[in-house]
Amino acid sequence: MSWILILTLALIVFFNRYVFLEPAVPLRLPAVINKALKYSAPCLLTAICGPIILMDRGVIREFPLNPYFLAAVASVVIACFVKNIVTAVLLSLAVFYVINYFI
Secondary structure (H helix, E strand, O other), rough: HHHHHHHHHHHHHHHHHHHOOOOOOOOOOHHHHHHHOOOHHHHHHHHHHHHHHHHEEEEEEOOOOOOHHHHHHHHHHHHHHHHHHHHHHHHHHHHHHHHHHHH
């Protein structure tokens, strides 16, 4: 069920971004809506990752030793310094696994 939901949401986001942001499509939106659509991916990512980072089976995780929170903070710091997206993602995953292994 969750894979169907994830794929459906991915298709909806792709369709919205393709139709409204692709220059070859003759449909034009006002500048305000076009600017708002550029924030859809970060908003969806935050909505998906927020509960994973902060909660475990409906209970709020403890913060001093929460490996998900520590890895999220580390990934933000890595993203600020590393401008290559693939490198930043791989480093963030490595940091998460290191933190998760030791905590």
